[in-house]
Amino acid sequence: MPKLWTETIDAHRAAVRDAALNAMAALVAERGLVALTMSQIAERAGVGRATLYKYFPDAQAVLTAWHERQITDHLDRLTAAADPAEPAVVRLRAALRAFAEIQHHSARHHGGELAALLHRGEHVDRARHRLREFVENLITEAARDGDVRDDVAAGELAGYCLHALTAAGTADSPDAVHRLVTVTLAGLSAPPPRP
């Protein structure tokens, strides 16, 4: 098979896959998870039901694939938020702000039902691990610069940050999200020297 042809097929496959995931997300947003069927997803995606079954065995698989795509996108955004030329603490602040904004946005758009169902499973564990490692590395670097407390291990501080920032899911406004980031970062500050 000539290379061009393969590329076209690959692009087509990716397009069908994306259409299915978008359709799934739209349907869940409109109707909730209760009645999510393969027929509905296929119809909304504009592909035949038989075609959809070539890509996904069932609606749950579409949901999981969609969630994986979301997580990957989010991790990419977090990494992109940090300008490598800046000091670690500035990159950390940018990444944590991006994370908080994603939490805020996701909670408003996909709701608790979806989250409760999805925030489990192997793909989530992997993503969570990557995320935690990314934040942990920034904290380690910032602590070395003296910009973050070094009396608590970077891994523990990363866990603290990521949990604290999930409060953005219930924040009332973008301003409240920014205040949350400020407060969370204050927890990371080096403790003042005791008199």
Place this chain on the structure above:
Amino acid sequence: MPKLWTETIDAHRAAVRDAALNAMAALVAERGLVALTMSQIAERAGVGRATLYKYFPDAQAVLTAWHERQITDHLDRLTAAADPAEPAVVRLRAALRAFAEIQHHSARHHGGELAALLHRGEHVDRARHRLREFVENLITEAARDGDVRDDVAAGELAGYCLHALTAAGTADSPDAVHRLVTVTLAGLSAPPPRP
């Protein structure tokens, strides 16, 4: 019906109910949620199956009742942790430490599966609201004393604390839990005056 007799019946009912809830918790800890049946719960609780059905319509109802009992116990512990003679910031610290310890303990003993299933529903919303209000009031008082930052609303700070402290669920040790409480409280400190 004489009063004593009623009291005996009430006590008996409470005992059966408690036995059922304890049995449920023991079974879940041993086997997970998958195969939780009314027969198993009845057997473990030492009551007949028919009796159990007089108290609970199904295993899910036992689970929900158990969770309600847990939450009430936890809220009582949090309230008790705060000595009313102490300043607000000391009571806040005690309550947050108790909350973090409960998170740590619960995650180790009941696991994520149970939590994901239970942390929804009306009874949880009510309890969460009470908890948040309790912490918010302590923060308001401590801010008035000048011990907690007043540039962010007490309600937002309460949300921050409670989310940050859920990280105790993944903490490695009681020491790590205490460090988490210290870091979280540092986020609440009044920001240093700008030069």
